[in-house]
Amino acid sequence: MARLFDLNPQQLEAVTTTQGPVLILAGAGTGKTRVITMRITYLLHEGISPDAILAVTFTNKAANEMRERVGTMVERPKAKRLTICTFHALCVRILRQDIERLGYKTNFAIYDEGDQLGLIRKIISRISAKNEKLDAQLARNLISRAKNQHWKLAESATNNSLLAAVFERYQEELKAANAVDFDDLLILTVRLLETNPAVTNKWQERFQYLMIDEFQDTNRLQLELVRYLGRQHRNVCVVGDDDQSIYGWRGAEIANILEFEAHFADPKIIKLEQNYRSSNAILGLANSIIRHNPRRRPKALWSEKGVGQNVKIVAVPNDREEANYVVSELQKQQLEVAGSWKRFAIIFRMNAQSRLFEEQLRRLQIPYRIIGGRSFFERREVKDLLAYLAGLANPNDDLNLLRIINTPARGIGATTIDLAVAESNQAKTSIFATLQSSGFQELLSAKTGTAVRAFIELIDRYETQIHQPLVELASIAAALLEEIRYPEELRRSCKTPEEALNREENVRELVRTLADYQRRSTEGLSGFLAEVALDQEREEETDTDKDGVTLITFHAAKGLEFPHVFLIGLEEGILPHDRSKLEGNLDEERRLFYVGITRAMQTLTITHCANRNKYGGSIPCHPSSFLKDLDPQYVEVINYHQLANQPASEGTARSHFAKIRELLG
């Protein structure tokens, strides 16, 4: 453990306090990840078995990172036996063993948001009367919230009977399809532990040392899960920062970290306040803003670095000028330090704000990357193939069956499908079972009947194949795609040949992913589908080595750092957002601002507009009320008009320099 003396006293205490509950309040940039990984290493060094250690994160990215970093400090065989995963992956593991006690089969499918939405849409269209309307998206959100808060069906029924009916039906259909959604993973795991002491005991004995990252983001169920797992040994170490709790709207309970003592009595509380990221001007500013939140665990970040440059606050006339100013300022700074574009980030409250900045960056030919685009797995072609695979894994999964039944078109039209759905509802069987029944087939025309039988034969044949021992799933998938002439379908349905080619490549990519999966796992198709559902890697994150200015929301920026940061649109109504003010979440908005500020290492620039184009017209804007809370000692207010009146050519001249520089190599 040679590296222990690299740690500051608080970090050291956090690493070496292994027994009993521990709450590590890790401020932004205080070396949190390092502490967690060192702590795991230290536990192993103390002779704790790696099998007994569980580290839980929120994202797969965080889990992978942690695994990697521990891997550099611990011998491989030991490292491999550690459990480092997300809450949801942990739940899958627990449920795969014992979910039968709750009446599900162990090969349950996991529905992602798209699947949920599809199912809910289907249910709404089926059971709502003509005069009733219910937005599927809204229904999904309400159902999810209800599930997370342990609401009983009856309670939600008091408000909206259609919603309650949809909710009830939704749960029934999930169960019938042997499927669970993300919320169910947690709910069912907690229920399993609640009702089966033997199971609880098994896992309590297995994981004697728990570590939970980003504890401020845990919801009610996640806390309950931790309580069950940690009850026996009480070696529960949670790490987080209440000041960075920005997911309350999504069910995160900041109370979990604020009232940790209520769940695990007499914890050791350790505050990490020494920051290794930012200048003291930036930290001073951050401290001055977050101080205004009433409910928090008091702490103040400090650094051994110097004060650094003051933070610039710039008022600009309108949003176009804002983009103009920020991008030319950014270009200027880049030129001065001759660093890479990666060092810069533009952070905004709403994705819509990024557009003008994109345009401006493109105009000046500055590379950029936007974080938070569409997931690879949300693409139509990828969903199609996944639906086929899920349909083969379980033909009784109606949702996936409906997706593939006439894709590509094979003569089973809407009328036939409606009939099958109606029949299956009556007979209370799956759609696939309905299709197979001779009673149903008799209702069809000769032509349709043939099409239906061909479809059944196709599914049956491939279903048999994937269940053979030692099969190569990827080659079966490839054969299936070939047989249904999927590439032709893509070419037919795409506007341009390039698009078709691109989509085809996506499909191939998925097949390769499947092959990779089978090379490293024995879990088979349902394991693959679960992994895909739980790890919907966003595409832009795969090419991280590409240079470019980062355009990112305040939310997505949490956990990241950049030498030079621009926080844009700091206006009343944007940050804090009007909707949040309406809902009384001002504190969370302030934390969001705090998160943004603490991303910056060296320089920070904050802008706000006097006018902004919104919904067509130009409307006046006021500076965010947060700005007046900033400690003026660290602030430099820039007069934009003075800047603008300076030889307007400065920016232009700089870019000419840039060109010349480029020419010189």
Next chain:
DNA sequence: CGGTCTATAATTTTT
């Protein structure tokens, strides 16, 4: 079924 038109709404999005 698929393309075009029109009405409507307008945060944030780890799994």
Next chain:
DNA sequence: TTATAGACCG
């Protein structure tokens, strides 16, 4: 302004 969802028609 703009994106998107549902309606509507060929």
